[in-house]
Amino acid sequence: MIVTIDGVAASGKSSVSAGVAQALGVPYVSSGLLYRAATLLGLEAGTDLGDARALLTCLEAAPPRLEPLASGNRVWQGGRDLTPDLHSSRVDSGVSVVAALPGVRAWVDAQLRALPQPFVAEGRDMGTAVFPQAGAKFYLTASPRVRAERRASERPEEVDAIEAALVERDRLDTLQSVPAEDAQVIDTGGLSLQGVIDAVLAGLPRA
Numbered sequence: 060m061i062v063t064i065d066g067v068a069a070s071g072k073s074s075v076s077a078g079v080a081q082a083l084g085v086p087y088v089s090s091g092l093l094y095r096a097a098t099l100l101g102l103e104a105g106t107d108l109g110d111a112r113a114l115l116t117c118l119e120a121a122p123p124r125l126e127p128l129a130s131g132n133r134v135w136q137g138g139r140d141l142t143p144d145l146h147s148s149r150v151d152s153g154v155s156v157v158a159a160l161p162g163v164r165a166w167v168d169a170q171l172r173a174l175p176q177p178f179v180a181e182g183r184d185m186g187t188a189v190f191p192q193a194g195a196k197f198y199l200t201a202s203p204r205v206r207a208e209r210r211a212s213e214r215p216e217e218v219d220a221i222e223a224a225l226v227e228r229d230r231l232d233t234l235q236s237v238p239a240e241d242a243q244v245i246d247t248g249g250l251s252l253q254g255v256i257d258a259v260l261a262g263l264p265r266a
């Protein structure tokens with residue numbers, strides 16, 4: 060079975076997916092890492108991030124590959140591990156422009172659909188566009204302030220700047236961030252990480 064966990068930026072998707080996947084004994088798949096890898100490679104090549112043709116040429120020349128390890132997903136380009144460079148503020152601020160390109164979305168979706176199942180998939184459109192047949196779907200939310208405070212432990216910027224950047228990214232990501240009609244929506248604001256993992260596990264269909 061595929062379980063999808065979508066939600067807004069820094070709502071807890073990857074940490075919750077890791078915990079749920081561990082409890083189920085399956086890998087998890089962080090789709091956002093592929094959009095981040097496309098952005099990083101575009102930045103490094105000096106291409107205009109809105110230029111789909113140039114980006115796809117980069118992606119096809121030396122395709123990044125997602126490795127959905129249970130201990131944390133990694134992205135490789137040949138022997139180079141791109142993962143440590145994917146969460147910079149530079150990638151944060153360019154990624155939504157790249158993710159708006161239909162050609163890049165099709166490239167990411169093809170990578171995801173080729174992965175061996177089962178798994179927990181997290182992102183924005185896992186339960187809608189990519190795996191509409193998933194056996195259980197969740198959508199995580201929390202206020203921008205709560206999310207910015209959480210992310211502040213992982214970024215050098217002040218919490219106000221992080222909050223503004225998250226709100227702007229939510230705005231740019233609106234189109235692909237609609238919850239699936241059959242998703243269970245969880246406001247994670249008042250919950251611990253383990254509390255959210257438990258809520259997802261409690262929401263799974265019984266075997």
Ligand SMILES: Nc1ncnc2c1ncn2[C@@H]1O[C@H](COP(=O)(O)OP(=O)(O)O)[C@@H](O)[C@H]1O
Nearest residue numbers: 068069070071072073074209210247250251252
């Ligand atoms: N319910 C929670 N309570 C407190 N901190 C959380 C919670 N969920 C996630 N976090 C923390 O918030 C940060 C962002 O979580 P992450 O899983 O990276 O979100 P996303 O994948 O949605 O961007 C991480 O530091 C994570 O440990």
Ligand SMILES: Nc1ccn([C@@H]2O[C@H](COP(=O)(O)OP(=O)(O)O)[C@@H](O)[C@H]2O)c(=O)n1
Nearest residue numbers: 068069090091092094154155158182183184
């Ligand atoms: N399924 C997905 C996943 C990510 N994305 C894009 O990729 C960006 C980074 O996603 P992410 O999941 O790594 O970001 P965070 O939510 O962790 O901040 C998002 O801001 C979206 O622009 C997307 O469009 N569709």
